[in-house]
Amino acid sequence: MTLTIKLTKSTFKKLESEWYNYHHTLKEIAKLREEIMNPYQPEEINHEGGQSNLPSQPTERMATRLTTSKQLNYLTEIVDAIERVYNALPDAYKKMARLRYWNKNGKLKWEGVAIETGVSERQARRWRNEIIQATGEVLGWR
Template identity: 30%
Template sequence: MPTVKERLSGGTFKHVEGELYYFHETKKELRQIKDGVLHTKANLPNVQRVQHLERVVEAISSVYDELPKEKKRLVKILYWTRPQQYNWEGIANQVPISKRQAQRWRKSIVEDIANRLGWR
């Protein structure tokens, strides 16, 4: 029997979006921490941070990898293009889809990532 999807709180939605915006920086930070841990043999204060970063990177990567190319394009334009030069109409035109469809895709992608992270 299918389960009813819980609605994400606004705070959780924004938090997941923040993780998406800074995904590449998070991957870089994770590499740097791991390199530091490897050189110092166990920097214990970083263990929880590393675990958190790994979970976030894995969740975003796995959701992104499963997306069709049009949705990947939306993610790239919306979250990973800096400076952001498009409003919703412009983003939708770049994909190309309707503004409303772009917003629905965004919501679905963010919810999928939140589900992978267990952030409900």
């Protein structure tokens, strides 16, 4: 038996905003990775003469920076959750998600989403609720 945690209103809104911003977040992740792998400033210079806590090999240093970036890890976790939920959806749900969240012509209103998917507005909103709930469960948010 799985226990479903009811999402708070603010969590629901945050998760839905992550769906809207999915493509922007992908770009942000790519930018962060690029900045970490090719820093503008040289590594911190240790003027004290003691050992640094970073590995001495450049590749190891880069790997350490990539794995310890809280922002990069946070954004990657969100993107992975969205992709996991999206890939598990039935085709009709996927179409609804693409129309509502990833439409290049701007956000469709529920009426337009319903017409395009061939379901009622109420059903389209139920699907949205299920998608956002599943995303929250994958992330462990409440």
